[in-house]
Amino acid sequence: MDRHRSRSPTSSYHSRQSSYKRGRDDPGGSYHENKSFRPHNHQHHQSGWTSGQGTPSSQSLSTRRELYERDFPVYKQPVEVGCFSLDSERRFFNDGRQMRYYVEPDRNPHFDLRDGYRDRFIKRDDSVKEKLDHILRWVIANRSKLKSKVPSASSSALDVDFVTWRGHLTKLLTTPYETREGWMLAVTRFGGTLYISEVETESARRERENRTERHEEMMYWGYKFEQYTCADTVHALPDPGGVVNTNEAFCTVVQTRLADHRLLFSGEVDCREKDPEAPPPPACYVELKTSAEICTPKQRSNLHRFKLLKWWAQSFLPGVPRVVAGFRDHEGVVVSVETFHISKISHLIKNEYNCWKPTVCMNFCCEFLSFVKRIATEDSHRVVYLFSWEPYKDVTYSVHRDSQYSFLPQWYIEEITRRPDSHHLS
Numbered sequence: 001m002d003r004h005r006s007r008s009p010t011s012s013y014h015s016r017q018s019s020y021k022r023g024r025d026d027p028g029g030s031y032h033e034n035k036s037f038r039p040h041n042h043q044h045h046q047s048g049w050t051s052g053q054g055t056p057s058s059q060s061l062s063t064r065r066e067l068y069e070r071d072f073p074v075y076k077q078p079v080e081v082g083c084f085s086l087d088s089e090r091r092f093f094n095d096g097r098q099m100r101y102y103v104e105p106d107r108n109p110h111f112d113l114r115d116g117y118r119d120r121f122i123k124r125d126d127s128v129k130e131k132l133d134h135i136l137r138w139v140i141a142n143r144s145k146l147k148s149k150v151p152s153a154s155s156s157a158l159d160v161d162f163v164t165w166r167g168h169l170t171k172l173l174t175t176p177y178e179t180r181e182g183w184m185l186a187v188t189r190f191g192g193t194l195y196i197s198e199v200e201t202e203s204a205r206r207e208r209e210n211r212t213e214r215h216e217e218m219m220y221w222g223y224k225f226e227q228y229t230c231a232d233t234v235h236a237l238p239d240p241g242g243v244v245n246t247n248e249a250f251c252t253v254v255q256t257r258l259a260d261h262r263l264l265f266s267g268e269v270d271c272r273e274k275d276p277e278a279p280p281p282p283a284c285y286v287e288l289k290t291s292a293e294i295c296t297p298k299q300r301s302n303l304h305r306f307k308l309l310k311w312w313a314q315s316f317l318p319g320v321p322r323v324v325a326g327f328r329d330h331e332g333v334v335v336s337v338e339t340f341h342i343s344k345i346s347h348l349i350k351n352e353y354n355c356w357k358p359t360v361c362m363n364f365c366c367e368f369l370s371f372v373k374r375i376a377t378e379d380s381h382r383v384v385y386l387f388s389w390e391p392y393k394d395v396t397y398s399v400h401r402d403s404q405y406s407f408l409p410q411w412y413i414e415e416i417t418r419r420p421d422s423h424h425l426s
């Protein structure tokens with residue numbers, strides 16, 4: 001039975017007006033040589049935890065931007081610890097067989113993104129919720145890389161605090177600036193590690209089930225752009241006459257640390273540079289994006305204020321250094337291509353009035369992870385702490401035992417708790 005202990009916000013701040021000062025320096029993108037951004041500073045700051053009677057109460061977390069305006073937290077350079085592939089039928093492989101190679105297009109390529117939508121498109125069934133399953137498969141196949149060095153640690157102990165998808169962390173980073181879509185994140189503490197898996201909100205489900213035909217087609221355009229710019233092997237050329245199958249994916253698995261949170265996460269990577277002299281992953285990876293053509297200064301400003309936030313957050317997390325954007329006209333034809341270096345995005349946005357700040361994103365994520373550690377204390381695969389957020393509200397949570405929200409599969413529990421010497425190496 002569900003033990004439901006829903007917490008409602010005690011803070012009543014609902015204004016979206018951001019009062020942060022402009023002109024502060026945000027590192028927002030370049031890694032320091034010593035593999036971290038900045039040392040911790042010891043400046044006092046207001047906690048994002050809702051303060052009821054002057055002391056931090058623990059039941060909700062504010063997302064107000066100004067609470068997170070302080071020095072950039074330590075974020076270690078992400079290290080790729082492995083990768084995996086999903087084939088055309090969404091089968092898992094513990095290797096990089098789906099990796100693709102970036103082939104630089106003309107600056108004005110005239111790619112027709114509508115081509116093949118009707119007859120050469122196999123769309124992944126997005127009503128199937130895979131939760132963390134692929135990452136968990138990767139963990140089982142690579143657990144020696146993650147094994148706790150503490151000899152007495154139980155066999156289910158991984159040497160990380162959090163396991164999740166990069167996309168879930170992207171949502172956390174952009175939360176202080178999000179005004180439209182809320183989220184729900186299920187958290188289970190198991191073997192000392194916190195697993196975070198998204199739960200589709202009712203409103204996201206409604207939107208998914210009621211997409212317009214135009215929206216469905218536009219979702220295809222991003223994948224079609226990938227097909228125009230990616231080759232399957234290092235010496236091949238892209239094949240725009242082929243089938244676009246969105247079941248296929250190449251995913252990197254990275255390890256890093258945000259302040260005192262040790263993270264292991266995976267994210268889909270579009271392609272890599274083909275130059276054999278290119279730096280090792282993730283520095284050789286390239287993220288591909290499409291966006292509407294920019295014709296006015298206002299449109300450029302909107303790109304900086306809204307799209308670059310999402311692009312930056314998604315690529316900054318795994319240490320992907322650049323985004324190649326194809327700008328398309330109303331007919332879905334890519335009319336220009338531009339590269340955005342993640343390390344330069346914070347400079348690009350400096351001149352925008354009332355713009356997003358990388359430090360706010362990272363500090364909010366960091367506080368959220370601390371909040372999760374503090375709330376999700378019972379170590380059991382049967383318990384889910386469900387964290388929920390809606391725009392203009394605080395983050396709240398509820399607790400569920402043996403419920404529909406449980407997401408760690410039985411096969412994972414069994415495999416990970418096996419004695420290491422009885423483990424079959426794959």
Ligand code: A3P
Binds near residue numbers: 268289
């Ligand atoms: P664009 O990013 O060019 O729009 P990603 O860029 O994250 O690798 O995703 C590849 C493509 O998947 C996107 O290309 C878009 O076509 C589609 N896509 C991903 N997430 C989506 C979302 N939430 N809504 C609509 N389309 C999405």
Ligand code: MG
Binds near residue numbers: 270287288289
């Ligand atoms: Mg992409």
